[in-house]
Amino acid sequence: MTRAKARMHESRSMEHGEGPATVLAIGTANPSGAIVPQDEFADQFFRVTKSEHLTYLKEKLKRICQKTGIEKRRFHMTEDILRAHPEFLDRELPSLDARIDIVATEVPKLAASAAAKAIAEWGRPATDITHLVFSTYSGCRAPSADLQLASLLGLRHSVCRTILSLHGCYGGARALHLAKDLAENNRGARVLVACSEITLVCFGGPDGGNLVGHALFGDGAGAVIVGAGPLDAGERPLFEMVSATQTTIPGTEHALGMQVTGGGIDFHLAIQVPMLLGHNVEHCLLDAFASSAAAVGDDDAGDVAWNDLFWAVHPGGRPILDKIEAVLKLEPGKLAASRHVLREYGNMSGATIVFVLDELRRRRREEEADRDDDHQLAEWGAMLAFGPGITIETMVLRIPRAN
Numbered sequence: 001m002t003r004a005k006a007r008m009h010e011s012r013s014m015e016h017g018e019g020p021a022t023v024l025a026i027g028t029a030n031p032s033g034a035i036v037p038q039d040e041f042a043d044q045f046f047r048v049t050k051s052e053h054l055t056y057l058k059e060k061l062k063r064i065c066q067k068t069g070i071e072k073r074r075f076h077m078t079e080d081i082l083r084a085h086p087e088f089l090d091r092e093l094p095s096l097d098a099r100i101d102i103v104a105t106e107v108p109k110l111a112a113s114a115a116a117k118a119i120a121e122w123g124r125p126a127t128d129i130t131h132l133v134f135s136t137y138s139g140c141r142a143p144s145a146d147l148q149l150a151s152l153l154g155l156r157h158s159v160c161r162t163i164l165s166l167h168g169c170y171g172g173a174r175a176l177h178l179a180k181d182l183a184e185n186n187r188g189a190r191v192l193v194a195c196s197e198i199t200l201v202c203f204g205g206p207d208g209g210n211l212v213g214h215a216l217f218g219d220g221a222g223a224v225i226v227g228a229g230p231l232d233a234g235e236r237p238l239f240e241m242v243s244a245t246q247t248t249i250p251g252t253e254h255a256l257g258m259q260v261t262g263g264g265i266d267f268h269l270a271i272q273v274p275m276l277l278g279h280n281v282e283h284c285l286l287d288a289f290a291s292s293a294a295a296v297g298d299d300d301a302g303d304v305a306w307n308d309l310f311w312a313v314h315p316g317g318r319p320i321l322d323k324i325e326a327v328l329k330l331e332p333g334k335l336a337a338s339r340h341v342l343r344e345y346g347n348m349s350g351a352t353i354v355f356v357l358d359e360l361r362r363r364r365r366e367e368e369a370d371r372d373d374d375h376q377l378a379e380w381g382a383m384l385a386f387g388p389g390i391t392i393e394t395m396v397l398r399i400p401r402a403n
């Protein structure tokens, strides 16, 4: 190598962060409105949508609700909003503008509540954030929720913003993957990931095709601060983001989808989704662990027993978790953090994975306090999230020993 080339190489490597990116802080938030118990949802939903006469669909929604593994959900939507917007009940009536008017304010506000908690935990000023990656399906406007969030938090005007739209339930994991790439390639970068989802854009009266979506989805926001070394004295790594991959299952474009229409956003969830994920998840994990072995320069690191890991799986639905547990032969309790989040909040699309990471570290602290000296807690883990494509985001995580 010539001296000039060597100098360029050296200065390039000085531009990169040290080591893998890490999760430095996590915050979550939900709308402050009513909490809806899942066993009351069908009665309430058919009453407020004035659909009591559709007794067959109501009974079906009750059967579905019983099998979701959900106990309660939080929504921004209220009966007052519905009274002001009767057009939200009829998909044939134009209502997209009115829905977007509401979520354009509420989506960044909810994200700001989650982000304020993450920033407080991080301990540095919001103006030290260099990049913002915002993911939502609830917005169709520019400038969009990322700019509003930056202004609500008082981020600096030079913050580099990216908005990810309509990635659905893998939006949070995609945003974390992107944050990892940004942090590792820009020395000193501190990336705020924010995911905020409000189902008001999808709300509508019942029809045969949308009952599962109504039974499953809830509102919430998650925020994460991501950065690579060198870390400041007060910064504490929660999860190292060792390697990340994205895979699309060929020929499944029509199995999962979202469609923006004049009457709001429609979801399509094919009945085969849990089975398709079950068939494909193991090879995604094997690929991700092979990449992690290359990343840490240790051939043995790709050689993993699934039960030796901790797990952060997007709880897309109870049968998805059951299927993954079955194909990987996971011991009961391995997906406890995912099942807890599903039970307490429902599927909050892209934001859900942040809740799962938060729950995982909460449980970890309890286990750490309770464990005896002989019992080693899992050091390595896997994060999985899925959405339209069908796309599977996989990330290999590691909890640094000091935590």
Ligand SMILES: CC(=O)CC(=O)SCCNC(=O)CCNC(=O)[C@H](O)C(C)(C)COP(=O)(O)OP(=O)(O)OC[C@H]1O[C@@H](n2cnc3c(N)ncnc32)[C@H](O)[C@@H]1OP(=O)(O)O
Residues within 6 Å of the ligand: 060, 063, 064, 065, 067, 068, 167, 168, 169, 170, 212, 216, 256, 257, 258, 267, 269, 270, 271, 272, 273, 274, 315, 316, 317, 318, 319, 320, 347, 349, 386, 387, 388
């Ligand atoms: C868009 C994104 O990006 C979002 C993501 O998170 S991706 C993942 C989204 N999640 C899913 O696709 C999985 C959703 N499915 C579920 O949670 C469950 O199947 C469920 C709660 C709906 C039912 O639980 P189950 O164990 O399958 O019960 P099962 O008795 O077989 O089905 C109950 C009823 O639901 C119906 N059903 C199940 N899955 C369905 C689907 N995808 N669409 C329509 N109906 C469905 C069944 O036909 C059955 O109807 P009947 O009672 O009239 O016979």
